[in-house]
Amino acid sequence: QYLDGRIxxxxxxxxxxxxxxxxxxxxxxxxxxxxxxxxKEQRAYATSAQVGSIIYVFGGKDSHFNHYNMKSCExxxxxxxxxNWERIAPMEDGKGDAGAVVVNGEVMVVGGCSGEYFxxxxxxxxxxTNTWQRGPSLxxxxxxxxxxxxxxxxYIAGGHRGTGRLRSVERLLPGAKRCLDLHII
Numbered sequence: 001q002y003l004d005g006r007i008x009x010x011x012x013x014x015x016x017x018x019x020x021x022x023x024x025x026x027x028x029x030x031x032x033x034x035x036x037x038x039x040k041e042q043r044a045y046a047t048s049a050q051v052g053s054i055i056y057v058f059g060g061k062d063s064h065f066n067h068y069n070m071k072s073c074e075x076x077x078x079x080x081x082x083x084n085w086e087r088i089a090p091m092e093d094g095k096g097d098a099g100a101v102v103v104n105g106e107v108m109v110v111g112g113c114s115g116e117y118f119x120x121x122x123x124x125x126x127x128x129t130n131t132w133q134r135g136p137s138l139x140x141x142x143x144x145x146x147x148x149x150x151x152x153x154x155y156i157a158g159g160h161r162g163t164g165r166l167r168s169v170e171r172l173l174p175g176a177k178r179c180l181d182l183h184i185i
Contacts, residue, residue, distance in 0.1 A: 024036065047099060055075065055078060103152060105128070108125075110138065120140065142166055
């Protein structure tokens, strides 16, 4: 995540099997990297989003040996001193390699993989109430996709579905009950 001239690097994998709690903060102005306070849980393949000064991290994988991805989530208020991670409400579905975007102050966590199958689910997190609600499902289950928001419309492009890469694009209009296919790219 990029915030106030700093890049936050969250978790990951060491070697091939050890998932990390570590965070590193790269200060763009000083060209320096420092270790930050570790997350509550080790995570790789998690997704993150930023709302104001707060960084949120969602799901991921906590162990190479655990078949299922995580439901747990955390937040870090970068303006607090000292900074410290706090647990927030868990997602309904465990997921890794999902995407996340912020729309109107809420975070949409899109697609991903449960550990067994690819997901078409969309979960929407409300930071002010620390609650989740279901959003409209994607037309195609996918993980590792590209996400962006333009004029309040969420665009979901590409990704993987287990049998190969996707070339489709979907869009989600504010208040819509389902995602719409745009076209094949």
